Amino acid sequence: MDSTYNVKTHIFEGPLDTLLGLIEKRKLFINDISLAQVADDYIAYIKSLENFPIADSAHFILIASTLVLIKSKSLLPDLALTTEEQDSIDDLEDRLKQYQKYKELSRHLRERFGIQTSYFKQPRKDAIILFAPDRNTNVGKLSEVIRSILASIPKPDLVPKAMVQKVVSLEEMIESLTDRIQSSMKMSFKDFSKMGRVEKVNVIVSFLAMLELVKQGIINVRQDRDFHDIEMETNKIGVPTF
Amino acid sequence: MNIELINKIEAILFYSSEPVKASFLAKVLEVGETEILESLKLLEETLGSRGIRLLSHQNEVSLVTAPEYSSLIEAIVKEERERDLGKASLETLAIVAYKGPVTKKEIEYIRGVNSQYALRSLLLRGLVEKKGVEGDERMVGYTITADALRHLGLSKLEDLPEYTAVKQEIHNSLKNEETVAEETQE
């Protein structure tokens, strides 16, 4: 295959494209295990983006939140997922598989496009022109038609810029979570994330931060019962490990 | 087999030089559409190894030069080779080709990004077209055009690589979705 195509895929176009790129880079199949594995890469990629694709920021965040779910499930096997959460995981897997399929198929089109072309007959130059208006050829109809054309020209979508800044603060969240845990030793995720009092995106970011700390071995988490609050504790009190 | 009818169809298609509906042929030639479709099949066979081919697409047919002589025709017209399609357009075109008629929403669901501009650029190039979705007047579905097929060197959509397999897969997963949807409906 020609190399320009591969180069082009490095400029990820959207969240699914990004995610698929990360999975394929590791030569993995699409399933919950591979998705849990690339969740960090995905977050890291979003953080690294200087020119965040603003138009799709909501999509990026939604998918990030699903990845967090998948990853948290893999880290905390006892974590019970709601039907809605499980659906969103299945849905993401399904979409990724579909997207991967069509991406592959688009290569067929790329190979064929413009290579084998057949041609219609050229229009005859000596075709007879005969003045033949129809019953719609009147001023009223023309004015009506032009109005509806003008109305149907797409206007560029308005994009929610506010959402973008929230995701970028992931690092700050990790820092602040570490600080607070080390000072109070024990706190609840609900308290920390101000769940119910702030936007969902902040909760997601907090949760991500918590998982990141679990992964780095800085804290332990404990959830006594399904849907109950998660207790966080530091592993190594007072020892900075990062 | 009615040779006279095949000849007439050939004459009309030659004259028209634009895609023509089977129903139009039926009306003009005063025969049933089934008969037209049968004759078209025979015409396609007759033309199979010739310099002219029959191109059929969604009930529309036209005559075109055989794809194997494209370089010859290109040399005559010195027409500029079509510029490559971008990645976004190619992905969108693939979804429309294999899954069409497909709505903008479905395309964006699969690609995960806003596909308004990719679609518009395909529309502008005459590669896809809008069609009302059967059974739902408000929905607009996109389908691939006869022109796009011509650019792909295909005489019908079914000749696309893996077409039947993909179509079957889509069909199966749709069935699954329906089952799930029914189950979750309360």
Added chain:
Amino acid sequence: MNIELINKIEAILFYSSEPVKASFLAKVLEVGETEILESLKLLEETLGSRGIRLLSHQNEVSLVTAPEYSSLIEAIVKEERERDLGKASLETLAIVAYKGPVTKKEIEYIRGVNSQYALRSLLLRGLVEKKGVEGDERMVGYTITADALRHLGLSKLEDLPEYTAVKQEIHNSLKNEETVAEETQE
């Protein structure tokens, strides 16, 4: 007998749709003129009983519809001209009326679809005509014909309802399109 050569000739003649000299075919296909003439004879025989015929006239050849179907073709021509303009043609006509002189590319930007057939049908029906665009010799602009203007009962285009406002709006959306097109280029 070289079937490949016959097929190539058929493809070229089909595409050209105007009479072509045997010497031209010889040059393009890089064979001797005698060979071309022999192949033309065979092509004529093959087409002998078909809907398309080979017409030779003073060393020039072309493909034409078989004479026995001329009344059929005439009926179609008549039908075509009497038919109502389709949505595509009507939209194109409205754009040409309000924005003319306007290029094919601009029309396609505004409509969002390829408008080649619509323009051709309007040209054949004498409703629009091609004119060189002032200041740019290579560009071809379409304008409404004097006949059409008279048919609309107008003495000048400016008398169309909301002429100035619509013209301005079209102008603005063309500018928008240009910006978007630049942004989405890959």
